[in-house]
Every structure is written in structure tokens, then in C-alpha cells.
Amino acid sequence: MSRLIVVSNRVSAPKDPAAGSAGGLAMALSAALRKYDGLWFGWSGETVEQFTGELNIEDRAGVTVATVDLEPQDVDEYYNGYANKTLWPLFHHRVDLTAYERSYGEGYERTNRRFAEVLQPLIQPDDIIWIHDYHMIPMARDLRRLGVKNRIGFFLHTPWPARQLLVTLPHHRRLVESMFYFDLIGFHTHEWLGLFERYVEVEARGRVSPDHVIEAFGRRVQCGVFPIGIDVDGFLAARDSVLGGKTYDRMAASAAFRSMIVGVDRLDYSKGLEQRMLGFEQFLEDNPAMRGEVFLLQVTPISRDDVDTYQDIRGRLDALAGRINGAYADMDWQPIRYLNRTFRRDQLAGLYRAAKVGLVTPLRDGMNLVAKEYVAAQNPEDPGVLILSRFAGAAEQMGEALLVNPLSREELSEAIKTALTMPLEERIRKWKALMQVVRDTDVGIWRDSYVGALKKVAIRADDEVVADAAEPAA
Template identity: 50%
Template sequence: MSRLIIVSNRVAPISEGGPAAGGLAVGVYDALKETGGMWFGWSGDVLSSGQPQISVEERGPVTFATIGLVRRDYDQYYRGFSNATLWPAFHYRADLVQYDRHDFEGYCRVNTWLAQQLVPLLRPDDVIWVHDYHLIPFAKALRAAGVKNRIGFFLHIPFPASQVLLAVPPHRELVESLCSFDLLGFQTEPDLRSFCDYVVHEANGTIDAPVNGRPTTVHAFGRTLHAAAYPIGVYPDEIAELARAGESGKPVRTMRATLHSRKLIMSVDRLDYSKGLVERFRAFERLLEHSPAQRNKVSFVQIAPPTRADMHAYQDIRLQLEGESGRINGRFAELDWTPIRYIHRQYERQVLAALFRASHVGYVTPLRDGMNLVAKEYVSAQDPDDPGVLVLSRFAGAAQELNGALIVNPVDIDGMAEALATALAMPLVERQSRYREMMAQLRENNVSVWRDNFMRDLQAAGPVQRVRKRAGVSLAD
């Protein structure tokens, strides 16, 4: 059986029951630990001097191969082009895009260097699965090094509409690099359509409609490849068990005691401007403003662990949230009630799952998100006999699947406030019906299905082929 090689920017230090990790880390590790193989990428270390060396560690069926970055590479590849240029652009925040040619050069240089570090670790029959926006040029670099293995790519964040992607000056080079992969995976059909639209209208490529449920065939930049949507999932029954196990833990007991029978609205997000946190706080304020009966009857807990704390945009959002929570609490708080509890730290997965289970409303309203596994984890954690209600942004990829949620537009403050009021008042029978519908969808498309569907199509795709056009027909060399 072919060995699976996972390549991602960061090899997450995941431990069972440890601190909650992001969607990429959870999804990748859950997929890899079932099949065995290697996970290769940056260790998270930034070196002030010296030449980074690969560290290889065996943990059961998974080999972790990690390497540090020197400061210049970290600044240009990670802080610069990946997170100051690509992240805002792909999340439709062209107003926040910062572009520097030297950063793009560093981004390409680090991708080439990382590919060269991986090459000696590869076997001829390995299947390589590259993840996310940091590594768009990775397959091109591997091909230049002579690697002929099957190489797939999965984008965990949104793929923007063509007119938004054009805000990134080297947009053409990026899409051409994507076409060096054998198979491209996107979270949703709208993301796939955005990619295909760029290929047709900006790259003069052609698209063959999928046949019998197979991936779309793409002809562009002299190559033929395949692309499809593969929505990432979770293991809902495992999360439900975590939630049940954590119910009797001290954090949940403390939370219940301090609520004094009030209803709980729960949110968990990385501290990021794409998550719509400020709008979320203001919608909760609008609920209290327009529904005085809810005052002192409901509490909102927002857990927002720090991320990219050395970047100004993230420092700004933290200060803004601290100001908003203080203002709203100052306006509505009473001696025995604090409306918003804003917590800037991480919690273990079991604790979060138990808190989800204890809450009456899951409040997941990003301005734009590739999938948002918190939405799926919230539903999974619920008590089937007395489930909470999910309020979900239409711009989260999860909204394409979770039809039982209350779908909102995250810039419509009044609309979100109304959805919160509806969720808090929803009858038990309707809550149970919505929960059952969403759980059926989560079980049908769990993380194993995501992995297996992608790997099946990657195995079938074969190595990227160069094509030549003759009389309007693409022919494989």
C-alpha cells in the first residue's frame, strides 16, 4: 500500500485530549493516524542563526518530520506573503492586503527549500498530499526536483472570486503553480467555481464538466489536472463522547454554577478579523437592547485564543474586542450579571466540547471561512434529548451542509440579533428535529469520508500531464 505523505506549513503538536487545534491540524491528524505515513512541515521554531536541520520522530503509525525556519524566511514566507497578502485576499479583505515583492520572492524560495528537504525522505510509490495557502508553489518545486509521485493539494480557506484574487499582484503565478498538482481540493462548490472562473476568464484555460460524479478536468498553462470540492468533516460521535465525559469536569460545573440558570450563548474562534467577532458582539448588544426581557437571563461566552500575535492586524482586533466587551458590559451589566465573558486563552478539546453541550446557542458567524469545524463540533457535542441551536454565517463553508442551523448574514446586526432571539426561544421539538438532520449529515460526511474521497480521486488522477492543443482538442503528451 502506498504511504501517505502529508505536507503542511505547520506540523501541529497534537496530543489526545490536549489543547484544541485548528481545523487543518485536527482534520489532517485524524486522517493520518488511521492510515499511517509521514507529516512534514515547519516545526514552529524560528532560528536566529545556524542552518535548520530536520527532526524525525515516530509516534505510533505516524512519522513527524519537522524543520525550523530562519528569521528572514519566517518574516517573508509566513508573516509576509502568506498572512499579510494571501490570508486577507482569500478571505475577501482586499482592503487589508499588504504586498511586497521581496516577500513573494521569499515565499517561493521557502517553498523550493522545503521541497528540497522533503525529496530525500520520499519513496517512489508515496502519495503526497499538500495542505493550504502557504504551500501553493510546492508541487511546482517538487516537479523541478524530478519528483514524479502523485501530488494533491487541499485548500482549507476560501478560494476568492476572480476580481478579488486580482488584488494579489502575482495571481497568475499562483494559479499556474496550482496547476502543477494532480488534484486540487476545495472546501465548497462555490470555491471550486471561483477557481474555474479564473481559469476560463483570466488564464484562457478550459474546463470539462465532471462525469458520473468524478472531479472536474481542468486544462490550463499547458497542463491537465483535476479539481473538486471535498468538504472536511469531523468525527461527530467521538466529539459527543468527549462532551459527555467533560460534563462532570470542574470547568463546566463552575460555568453552570455562575450562570444561575441563565441561558448560555457560546462562541469559540481564533482571534482573527475574518471571524466577525466585532459584529457578533454588537449583535448580542442589539439583542439586549431590543429584547429587555433577555437582560440578566442570558450570558454570552466568547473564547478567542491568540493567533499571530506579532502582526498588527491581530493586535488591533484584540484591542477592539476588549473595548467592545467592556463597553457593552458597562452598558448592561448588573451586580450579579456580566453579559459578555470574553476569554483570551486556549482550552482543551474535552472542555470545549462539554461547554458546547452545556450551551443553549452556538454562535458561529465568520465574515468568511473555508469550512469552520467549530460549527460541526458544536452540533456533534449536543445532548440529543435537549440540543442547542446553531446560529451560523452563510459565508462559512459549513453552511453548505448544515441546513438545520439558523443561517445569518454576519454584517446584518439586526438579523443576527433576531436569530439569537429565535434560537433562545425555539421549542424542544424543533431543536431536536434540526439536530437530527445535521447529525445525519455529519455522520455521512465525516473526516474519514473526506480523506477517502480525496485519496480515491488522487490515486485515479495520475501524475500531471502536459497537453498540447491540436485543432482545439487537448491531447496528453
């Protein structure tokens, strides 16, 4: 049986499968590697004065991980720079926050080459390589240059930007051309795939077939849509665990007969946290009779705190939560409980179950697994209501949620009122439909469908050229 090698920027396989934060990628990839023998390769998160390429290999809860340390300059230019200050804001349609610095691009290319050089000796002839996310777009090209002929797949966990925005990136053609060294490119939604195809058609004068085989840059790549999900059975077990039950009991008691709205997002401008608080404030303004009867619990672990943009948004959220609480709180009620800490997955499951409303309102998001976790955590006999941004990838699948434009505080206010006053029969009907989606897109289905598709892609010689491909535009 072929081994599976998963490659990502950070290797975050949890030592305790029950523990975890709001993010679902670590749990998803760990589940994949427990089924397919292999290893997870990436950056250790540590730095060394001089890069040596020395590998650290360990077992984490049945997952073999291989990590490498980077130099501080690599971290500054590749991770904090090109990945988080250039590609991340650009892919989330925030050109105003995108930093175009030559040194960032050079560090991104250099670090991807280093990853490829360290990984190449570990690769066996029958291995299947699955590379994840925007941090490592050029890595297949670098592996090919080292003679690797294995099947190599890529999955993008973020949105793909509109062509008119992507062309603002210096050397955008070179970045996209490097993707044609993969055998299979996967996206969460048809929208992201369509935007990628449109870029190739217009900027590279490529051709797209009905089955999403794309020809450009003298090469051919298969593309597809593979919506990621959660480990449903594992999450239900976490929900029903001792700690999950204790957390539910604690939050139900803490609510003191009030309705709790919950939001769980890492600190990021793409999550629409300011707009969410403003929408909740509008709800309090529009519905004075419901003040004191409802509160928002917003859990926001701090991330990328060494990037200036994230420091700024943290300060604005602190001030906004304080202002709203100062304006509306009473002696026995605070409208917003704002927590900057990480909780275990079983604790989050208990939180979700206790909440009457799940508020998932990113301005743009690749998928957003919190939406699926919230649905899975609900009591089937008395489920809560999911309010979901139409700009999250999950909205393409979860049409029975209350879909909103997160930029409209009035729309958010109206959706919150609708959710809190929704009849039980309608809540159950919506929950059943949404739970079916959660089960149909379980992480195991995502894993098997992607790996199965990658195995079916024929291995081509490195020097294969699409005979009649149009010459790319200059």
C-alpha cells in the same frame, strides 16, 4: 501499501489526542495519518540563524512527524508576510488589509523551494503526497523541478477569492499556474471551486469539463469538492470524558439558570467577532426583558499577535466587550464573558453542551469546524440551536441551522431571540438533520474520499502538454 506524506506549514499533531484548541485541522490530519502509514512534514515553528535543512523526526501519538527550522527572514517574509499579510486577507475578501510587498513574494517562493528540497530525499516511489493550504501553493511545482513524479494533491482550507479580487495580486497568474503541477485540487465547497474555475476560464482562457478537469497553462488538473468534517467518535468520547463532564457541570452551575450563548474562534478579523458582539448588544437593546437571563461566553485564543492587524483587532474587541458590559451589566450579571485563552477539546465539548445557542458567524470562512463540533456536543433530548453565518463553508451543508448575515446586527439579534425561544420539538428536528450532516462528513469520509480520488488520478509525464490548450492571456 502506499505511504501518505502530509505537508503543511506547521506540524501540529498533538502529543495527547484528547487535547486541542478550537481549530480542527490538526485532529483531522492526525486521524488521516493513523490510518495511512507515512509522515507529516512542515515547519517546526522554530528559527535558526542560518538555514541548514536539518530534519527533526519524532513520534507524536502514533504519527511520525518530520520538521525543519527556518531562518528569521523566512518567517518574516513567507509566513508573517506573504501568507498572513497577503494571501490570508485576500482569500477572505479583505483587500483593504492585503499587503503587496515584493520581498514577501520572494520569501514565499524561496521558502517553498527550501521545503521541497528538504522533503524530496524522503519521498519513496509509491508515496502519495498531500499538501495543505495557501502557505504551500507553489510546492508541487518545486517538487516537479526536482524530479518528483509521484501523485501530489492539494487541499485549500480557506475560501478561494472572487476573480475580481485575485487579480489585484501581483503575479496572480504565476501563483495559479503553479497549481497546475498538482494532480488533484480539493475545495470545501462548490462555491470556492466555481470561483477557481471562473478565474481560469477568464484570466487563462482555460477550459473546464463537466467533471471538473481543468485545462490551462499547457497542463491539466483534476479538481473536486471535499467538505472536511470532525472526528465524530473521537469528539463524542471527549464530550463524555471525565473532564468533558466536569466542564459541563461547571458551566451549567456558572450559568445559574441563565441561558448561555457560546462562541469559540481564534482571534482573526475573518471571524466577525466585532459584528457578533454588536449583534448581541442589539439583542440586549431589543429585548430588555431578557437582560439578566442570557450571557455570551466568547472564547478567543490569541493568534498571530506579531502581526499589526491582529494587535489592532484585539484592542478593539477588549474595548467593545468592556463598553457593552459597562452599559448593560448588573451587580449579579455580566452580559459578555470574554476569554483570551485556549481550552482542551474535551473542555470545549463540555462548553458546547452547556450552551443553549452556538454562535458561529464568520464574515468568510473555508468551512468552520466549530459549527460541527457544537452540533455533535448537544444533548439529543434537549439540544441547543446553531446560528451560522451564510458566508461560512459549513452553510452549504448545514441548512437547518439559523443562517444569518453577520454584517447585519438586526439579523443577528433576531436570530438570537429565535434560537432562545425555539420550541423543543423544532430544536430536536433541526438537531437531528444537522447531526446527520456531521456524521455524513466525518473526517474519515473526508480523508478516504480525497485520498481515493488522488489515487485514481493517472500519473502523467512532467513534460505533458495539453495539445490544443489556448495560449494564456498576457
